Amino acid sequence: MIRLAIVLYILIASAVAGSAVIAVLTLDMREAWQIAGAFVAGLLIAVPIAAVLGRKIYNELNGPNAV
Template sequence: MLRLAAVLYILVASAVGGASVIAVLSLDMRQGWQIAAAFATGLVISIPIAVVLGKKIYNAMQGPKPI
């Protein structure tokens, strides 16, 4: 599950990081530290998202649980 979450993190981090940079740029914040802080925040926020998605996909791949 950890490897799946790591692969998902690459995808989720680029999407969330990019979206946060776009949000900062749309607010007319163009200094370098503002853009870098937005991207770093997006990377940190992506960690729990990737873990939750990884758990859900891993559990779905295991099939139904026997009763």
């Protein structure tokens, strides 16, 4: 399951971090620390999302009795 979560993290982190940076730029926050902060926040938010999705996909692929 951890390998699946890592692959999902790569995809999810780029989407979430990119969206966070776009949101910051839309709010006219153009200093480097603001953009970097949004990027790091997006990377951190992607960790639990990837873990939950990885667990759900893994359990669906292994049947209803998988833990």
